[in-house]
Amino acid sequence: MNKTSKQHWPTKDVMTQIYEKNLWGGTTFDFYSGAGSHDPKIIDPYLKVLTDFLESQNPPLVVCDLGCGDFNIGKHLTKYSKKYIAIDIVETLINRNKKLYKEDNLEFYCLDITKDELPKGDCIILRQVLQHLSNTEIQKVVKKIKHYKYVILTEHIPLGNFVPNKNIITGQGIRLKQNSGVNVLEAPLNFKIKEEKQLGEYFLENSKGRIVTMLYRVF
Template sequence: MIIKYLKKLKKNIKEHLLRLEYRNLSTKEAFEKIYDNKEWNRNSIKINSGPGSHEKLLTEPYIKFVSKFLKKKKLNVLDLGCGDFNIGKEFYKLSSSYLGIDIVESVIKANKIRFYNQKLDFLCLDIINDDLPNADCVIIRQVLQHLDNKSIKKILKKLDKYKFLIITEHIPNGKFKANIDKSINPLIRLEFNSGINIEKDPFNIKYKIKEELILKDSQMGGLHKTVLYTIF
């Protein structure tokens, strides 16, 4: 009992210190720090977007789900928060064009060196504050979960011009209060039994049809929920 309490206390202290460390940083500074400090994978010598982008039990069913959709449509795709492109690399050949966007310049530079195709390009943008390019389909995989609600609202307001939207979020397993606010840092709402649901307050996204994929995370706990929205 004491050992369990001490472990929880240690975890809470670590999370509190991490929040303080990122408290006064801009979004760009925060994500640059996350990659520089390898917050999502300290064992990797390369730029790494974390286990959610590399764990096969989570990535392979997701890739199959999205690929099935893209094969039927041949769309112009916008990947917001493309990260190290470990997953996106499976999609661009199925698209008419594919644009990966990230706020971290070093991530974009690395992707441009590692991946080349006439259908593919990368761009360094702040998806919260910058204008977004035109496309048919937007992919946002485990990005919103790191942002505050104000930033998420600003992003979602820009997405109604896209016909298809594929959102993935790491959420608790079971009942939980959605969309509890947080600051921008490496932590996600799962830490306090919450998660992003863009269909609920304060976001309330409007859509025509949706299709879901739900995967259990055996390492970190919770679920990885992907929703394919047809907006219009």
Template structure:
């Protein structure tokens, strides 16, 4: 059997002295590939060492051999066998190392790590958003029922998340939209539709500059709550699935950070319906710069922004046609921006 000299064992199996040194460039010390390489190399070396009965005085335990290096100096091996055994042992360890090394992935770059973190953060509804065409009602009902976006479940609170409650985002939006409505409809003779109205924290601050205001959402418990809290002669609420249902009539439709949660297939079903309105005022969460890849397809409930993308209705695959458009507002929000754009459709 092949005998393995101590210095060869030390060279190829001591993780912190030999194997680790080339590894950091390609993998992490606590990664599974690293553990696989080291454990396999150590196991092979130990097995070989255990069978080296012709080396008198050497221990059969690899770790003990390493610890007792001074007690078992390398010169105890006969000079005639030393070169041949060393060469064979080195070749065997090299074979093991190279074979396993091919399967070690390169460590993630800073961008890759960021993308991985974004993807983890993008799992808005674990175990629910499993398919791109998952019913929006199921996904968003789950969000509200579990208070995933905030609110105290024990107190029966409904919360549409920071996009509807962060004053740094909400206050500028309310101010800009109120001014926009007053400019476009000076006599206030306007019926507004709020698609995806959520808990109505934003809509309630806009409705008084309109003649009539309809809040629509796919989640029944949200609509029931809003009817009790905010319903009046000029404000009504309806359960509407914007993807599958006909949309209520209105002059202008507001869709604030809703399409960013829908798959491309679902958005494609919504867009033709928007042409029934004079204006569609749409807000989307986008990356800081305009050089992002738009309209990455996602599963219902996720957010394109978390994948370094954003919803651009004028780009592929939507190519939405409109008569004119204008940017109403753009607000910096964390690592991105929330842009509100008004699209006009000639009637």
């Protein structure tokens, strides 16, 4: 990695370095997507509401998991989907996932969701992914996910009122220190939907915000 400032690093390089240097913790893991993907207090209620939603769909949905990470979450959801397409920008991580997780309805792809064409499907899962991206990159993603019927979006946001969508440099951190968080319905993102429903909310200890999961029906 060269010494160019982080502003100029490609997103792929930034995310690859996060895993290589264990910047989200989990030094005993080969790849670790953070406590938000491993802490049972956070993931168990999340998996319950996701499972309930996916099981309620007839016929089953084709799910695209954007930013699938170490797949500690997605591995529980494949059996409730017609097809489960798991995507991440880190090539070594995707190669690892392909070796570990093999199911007839499961596919892994290494893609940059801000630049590359996304697979066709019915439902997008974006779990604590957008919070690490700049507004410019989020806008690119928003333009693509409007073509899916459902979007299940999870974000780590402040407690109480906050100013949405303060810009950041893509990387390890999120907007919480600026008393901000991602709200795709607000400017400058302006995601257009038909309906919304809160599926879950988890309050983190020591007033470190909350993790909120929203279901959006786009059309």
